[in-house]
Amino acid sequence: xxxxxxxxxxxxxxxxxxxxxxxxxxxxxxxxxxxxxxxxxxxxxxxxxxxxxxxxxxxxxxxxxxxxxxxxxxxxxxxxxxxxxxxxxxxxxxxxxxxxxxxxxxxxxxxxxxxxxxxxxxxxxxxxxxxxxxxxxxxxxxxxxxxxxxxxxxxxxxxxxxxxxxxxxxxxxxxxxxxxxxxxxxxxxxxxxxxxxxxxxxxxxxxxxxxxxxxxxxxxxxxxxxxxxxxxxxxxx
Numbered sequence: 038x039x040x041x042x043x044x045x046x047x048x049x050x051x052x053x054x055x056x057x058x059x060x061x062x063x064x065x066x067x068x069x070x071x072x073x074x075x076x077x078x079x080x081x082x083x084x085x086x087x088x089x090x091x092x093x094x095x096x097x098x099x100x101x102x103x104x105x106x107x108x109x110x111x112x113x114x115x116x117x118x119x120x121x122x123x124x125x126x127x128x129x130x131x132x133x134x135x136x137x138x139x140x141x142x143x144x145x146x147x148x149x150x151x152x153x154x155x156x157x158x159x160x161x162x163x164x165x166x167x168x169x170x171x172x173x174x175x176x177x178x179x180x181x182x183x184x185x186x187x188x189x190x191x192x193x194x195x196x197x198x199x200x201x202x203x204x205x206x207x208x209x210x211x212x213x214x215x216x217x218x219x220x221x222x223x224x225x226x227x228x229x230x231x232x233x234x235x236x237x238x239x240x241x242x243x244x245x246x247x248x249x250x251x252x253x254x255x256x257x258x259x260x261x262x263x264x265x266x267x268x269x270x271x272x273x274x
Contacts, residue, residue, distance in 0.1 A: 038168060039072035040112035045103045055102035058215060058224055062097070062208040065127040065140060068113045076164040080201070086158075087149040090123065092207045094143040094178045095229040097127075099272065101137040108132045116170035118162060121146050121154035126171045139173045180230045180266045182253055186244040189217065191259075194239045204234040205264070214254035214267035217245045222252065225272030235264045 049060035073079040083089055103109050110130040117124040127140040148155045192213065200206040211229055218224075235241060235256075241264060246253040250271040255263045 038112060038114040038166075039068065039075060040110050041068065041071060042108065042110050045105055045107045045109060047105060050105060053223075055104050056107075058097070058099075058227055059208055059212050061099075061129070061138060062095070062211055064111045064129065065097075065113065065142075066208065068111045068127060069125060069142075072113055078161050078164045082161075088155065089147050089149055089202060090144045091147050091234075092142065092231050093122070093145050094231065095140065095207070095211075095227065096142075096173075096176055097138065097140040097227045098173055099138050099225055099227075101131075103129065103131065103137065110134075114168040115165045116167055118157060118165075118167075121156050123157070124170070126168075128171060136171075139171050141171075141173065141175055143178060176228060178230060180228055180253065180268050182255060182266065183246050183248060186246040186255065189243040189245060191240050191242045194235050194237055194241065196237065198235075199237060202234075204236060205239075207231065210256055210265040211267055213241065213243065213256055214265075215269070217243065217254055218252055218269060222269065223272040224269050226270040228268040228270075230266045232263045232265060239264075 043064070045056055049056055051057035070079065112130070113125060113127045115123055115125045123144045123146065125142045125144065127142065128136050129138040131137050145154050146157055147153070194205055198205045198209045211227065240259050242257045242259060244255045244257060251268065253266065253268045256265045256267070257263050
C-alpha cells in the first residue's frame, strides 16, 4: 500500500467549495504514479521496456466530499493481476481515518511496439504487494447505454488535454462529460469505461443520455465509435 497526505487547496474545489471530481481523479492518478515510482517500476522502467499501463475502467464512490483546508490521506494498492490486466483500489480518508471516497480501477499492460497487451514481467509482479480489495459494491466494467441519446457540439482535442503518452488524459474525458450534468447534480458515483485513445486534433462528439438520477455521456469519434463512456450517478440526499 502507498499513501500520502494532502490538504485540500482552493484550486481543487468545485463551485460548491468541495473537492471536485476532476481533483479526485488527479489525486488517484498521482498516487498510483508515486507508488510505482517508489517501487522502481514507474515511467522510466516502462519506457525502457516499451510498455505502458492503459486505464480501462474507473469506478469512484463518494460517501462524503472533502472541503477546503481539510487534511486528507490518499492511498492505493493492487489487489489482483490476471493475464495482462491489473486491478487497483484507491481511497481518500478524512483526518479521523475514515474512508470517505473509494475507487476501483482496471488497467491493461500494452507493448508499445506491437500495440498488443502483454503479461507483466515477474519482477513487476514481485514489486507490487497484493492486498485484500476494499469493501464496496463493485459494478460491471461494461457501461450499458439506454436508447435516445442527444448529440452535443463536437470538440477538438488540444494540447491541454494530453498526458505524457500524447493521448487524452483519463481525467480529461471525465471533465468533458461533466459539462453535461444538470446544475443541481451532486455526483455520488462515477464510472468511466475507456475504449480507445483520442489524440491531438481528434474530433470528439458527445452523446448524452439522461435517466432518473443517472447521466451517461458517450464521447465518440466522428463515426460514432466511443473513445470513452462516462456515467454519473446522483448522490442520495
